[in-house]
Amino acid sequence: MPDAVITVESLSKSYLLGHRTGEQARYNHTLRDVIAREAHNFTRKAIDVFRGRQVVQGDEVEEFWALKNVSFEVKEGEVLGIIGRNGAGKSTLLKILSRITEPTNGRVVLQGRVASLLEVGTGFHPELTGRENIFLNGGVLGMTQREIRKKFDEIVSFAEVERFLDTPVKRYSSGMYVRLAFAVAAHLEPEILIIDEVLAVGDAEFQKKCLGKMDEVSRREGRTVLFVSHNMGAIASLCPNVIWLDHASLRGHGATRPIIDEYLAHKINLEPVVQLNRISRPHYFQDDRLRLESLEWLSSLPLRHGEPIKARIHFKTRASVADVGIGIGFSTLEGRRLLTYETDFPDGLRTSIPHPGVHSVDIEIDSLPLAPDVYDLDVGCRSGDSHPLDYIPSAISLEVIPGPNTPGHIVRKDAGVRLACKWDWKCKKK
């Protein structure tokens, strides 16, 4: 039996979080209140600086455990999937294993060189050409220049960007960018490879190619791989074993199928208010004037096929934002979008929000066309047609159950969209 390559012993990590008290009343305080509070905050921060502590914004400081007492082992050549909701501690675990951040308690022993891919194209510089970025990114990920030169042609042909090698990557389409970035990473040769949700981007065909490459890396070359994904299909096909993190703790560890089933059953969200601000985003956009705060179901849960839905999305702005468009989408658990609703379709209904504060928008769907199954809900907003503000893919999972008019004889799990239309029967009458 091969030895453990990764040993994790009671690993914990805590962060400090700041809160503002009386958040709602914040915008109609008198000037005197504001000055008093700011003065109080300033004193606290000054003391923090003096003692060399972390500066935390807000009135109250709370300790938050991102990871609590997690232990497991990974054997050589094993491909281990890591599943869990957003904010369950997956990314924190990977960051500790990649030595980016230090644990608060506990211990990890890694046997071998580690390469981690927590983001596609880490260190890519937009001004540099594709060729230059291959060398830059390779260097950042720990390849020597000689290794990169040796694999250069392979990387380029995997990425399919031959024609654009000498174009700055800022002129690349997002698909080309992702392909190039993944191609560099796919040619790393460490003993332990750590991969975070990087396949969520890129087109389906390329995703398939990447999964194939990863499978090859682990199976043929005997590398140990840790793989985080929300894509249950990818997890099931790549990883014989998974660990399931839930609320910072280890909830399950073992063969993939049963754990995924249990996880999916557990993941379905039935809470009437979904706190979107608590969910970590896969990427934060540079423009952070607007943050999605929460999603409140005004109609009852679970959602029913063919029935009306009402919901309210609360969001907060820090400054004036023009032409805001908000949308929600339903995706399969494999991450393929099935259904999208946006405020600006079809009437171009966007709105400008001149004042900072907490606002909301109501959505009303007359008849939910989704067939009964489990779906992920994505929420996002943008300014104008293409300027992203905030985006939370797979914010929660929801189950859609058959409505009163759903044909009863159809098997319950039958994802897709089932819509009404006009039918005209022409039957012979005797």
Place this chain on the structure above:
Amino acid sequence: MQHVIVIEAGRRERNYWLDLWRYRELFRVLAWRDLSVRYKQTVIGVLWALIRPLLTMLVLTIIFGQIARLPSDGTAPYPLMVFAGILPWTFFSTGLSEASNSLINNANLISKVYFPRLIVPTATVVVALVDFLISFSILILMMAWYQYLPGWQILVLPVFVLLAFLASIGPALWITALNVKYRDFRYVIPFIVQFGLYVSPVGFSSSVVPEQWRLLYSLNPMVGVIDGFRWCILGGQRGLYAPGLAMSIGVTAFFLWFGIRRFRTMEKSFADLI
């Protein structure tokens, strides 16, 4: 050889310096990136490295040499003496400001990949060094114009370049680490640089400082560096003031030790705070 990595809270890397050496390739890559990006999408590109010191030299020569009529070092032409001061000063100030902002500018790297963080601020100094070499060509032209021949002392110049590098990296390490935690320090640097130009002997010779204050004045590490540069370039027009130089080296060494120490203690929390 099997590589074993142990991760624990508060664990001091035993082979930190060895790790730094292993990552030398990354140092090269980052320095090369900063260099190739520096003058992208500018019209006159690298000429900026020539124009800035040249204009500063002109202004300082007019203010201190023409208007205030301060004396030069021995028989050296005033513009030449000023330029011999601007060279190390620009090197120092560019290095200091680039390195101080380096961690924040590379936030995406810090939060996504592991490497000894010391690489980031030190790699930026390469950019300052290249700018320095480019403006050094102006000095050569000026010396040809004034038909001024340097003495054997010019051979010692690399020592003072190294001293200028150490003088900038020490405080820069401290400030860049603080910058991650408290963004206030971003506003401190431009101030230090602006202020420093006038309290360091850039536009004038340090010989105008009264004798009894010379040692105290050398607490500014750049005094030793600039004096050293002038001694090398102007061929020892004025002897080196040894106690002052020793004092500047001492202050530089202290800041270097202090900067590295502070940087190392804060390094582990960078990814959480940035």
